Amino acid sequence: MKALIAMSGGVDSSAAAAMMVQAGYECVGVTMKLNNYQDEQAEGCCTLSDTEDAAGVARKLGMKYYVFNFTEDFASQVIDRFVAGYEAGRTPNPCIDCNRYMKFDKLYQRAKLLDCDKIVTGHYARVVFDDESGRWQLRRAANPAKDQTYVLYFLTQQQLAHTVFPLGAFASKEEVRAYAAALGFGNAGKRDSQDICFVPDGDYGGFLERYTGKKYPEGDFLDLAGQVVGRHKGVVRYTIGQRKGLGLSMNRPVYVCDKSVADNTVTVGDERDLYTDALTAGEFNWIIAPPAGEIRTQVKTRYSAKPAAATARILPDGRVRVAFDTPQRAVTRGQAAVLYDGDLVLGGGTIEEAE
Numbered sequence: 001m002k003a004l005i006a007m008s009g010g011v012d013s014s015a016a017a018a019m020m021v022q023a024g025y026e027c028v029g030v031t032m033k034l035n036n037y038q039d040e041q042a043e044g045c046c047t048l049s050d051t052e053d054a055a056g057v058a059r060k061l062g063m064k065y066y067v068f069n070f071t072e073d074f075a076s077q078v079i080d081r082f083v084a085g086y087e088a089g090r091t092p093n094p095c096i097d098c099n100r101y102m103k104f105d106k107l108y109q110r111a112k113l114l115d116c117d118k119i120v121t122g123h124y125a126r127v128v129f130d131d132e133s134g135r136w137q138l139r140r141a142a143n144p145a146k147d148q149t150y151v152l153y154f155l156t157q158q159q160l161a162h163t164v165f166p167l168g169a170f171a172s173k174e175e176v177r178a179y180a181a182a183l184g185f186g187n188a189g190k191r192d193s194q195d196i197c198f199v200p201d202g203d204y205g206g207f208l209e210r211y212t213g214k215k216y217p218e219g220d221f222l223d224l225a226g227q228v229v230g231r232h233k234g235v236v237r238y239t240i241g242q243r244k245g246l247g248l249s250m251n252r253p254v255y256v257c258d259k260s261v262a263d264n265t266v267t268v269g270d271e272r273d274l275y276t277d278a279l280t281a282g283e284f285n286w287i288i289a290p291p292a293g294e295i296r297t298q299v300k301t302r303y304s305a306k307p308a309a310a311t312a313r314i315l316p317d318g319r320v321r322v323a324f325d326t327p328q329r330a331v332t333r334g335q336a337a338v339l340y341d342g343d344l345v346l347g348g349g350t351i352e353e354a355e
Helices: 011-022 048-061 071-087 094-113 157-161 173-182 204-212
Strands: 002-006 026-033 064-069 118-120 125-130 135-140 219-222 228-232 255-260 265-269 275-286 295-300 308-314 320-329 336-341 344-354
Touching: 002 011, 002 094, 011 026, 011 048, 011 118, 011 173, 026 048, 026 094, 048 064, 064 094, 071 094, 071 204, 094 118, 135 157, 228 265, 275 336, 295 320, 320 336
Parallel strands: 002 026, 002 118, 026 064, 219 265
Antiparallel strands: 125 135, 135 344, 219 228, 255 265, 275 320, 275 344, 295 308, 295 336, 308 320, 336 344
């Protein structure tokens, strides 16, 4: 069996590569070049030193190793979608698009060209075949603190059949680091990458203006009664639930509750005003067979959110409506709603409306 290993230069993908080699696979290491940043422009991801780390591990394991230049695809499939989402008033998650369109699309195509049977990544998740249903399942990792199934809900049955997540069984990140250190990997202690790789300073508004060449206009902050309470610095600089950086002088903490691109306004209110009872998600991908009626489920609306008990049903147009048992905080258009049954991922989609 031949496996293509997606190698970022970090400890996770390096450990995954070693596990596949030890399992007897003929392995090919691949790093995706996604941007042209130099080391001083990025932190923890997509740098020359990351590529060197990945190449070093591949050499130590006796693997063939390639770097594929996907910068144009990354710009069109990930960065442009990120920009379009913010300009439409949403808060997109580019890590989902990167996994969907790059790792499990472009890289999946390259795996076929290299006659690889499996594609392997360092994600913390598990793939299991269920004999009873005859379907592949995506399940949460043994380490709930590192579980990454939220950004993998889009995987199809065909993709799951050819995907391996070796780290899904590890109980802690410390075990992964110890495993890599025992193999003599120099990146065993390398820190995890943070934030979005193409916005290394975390200033999304500044990135959008530099990337598009646009100056997003200032506008009014409104309270929930529609009264003007201040001036904002561009709608794209704000997201639902945000409290810091508003620059408002009010007699209490306020939070972003809504924003309108059409009116160029940002609405603020108290924290209690952030809670909603239901959402509707589109572009929905069911990993299980789509249910015929209502189902009980647990739903995550952000990567770091705890699953919340809810009832879900498919609407006539294929979208999915989720009604929560208790109101949820800062449900945001553009983020994903991912449905679980315990550690089993049922499916997920993009949040279009919050009620």
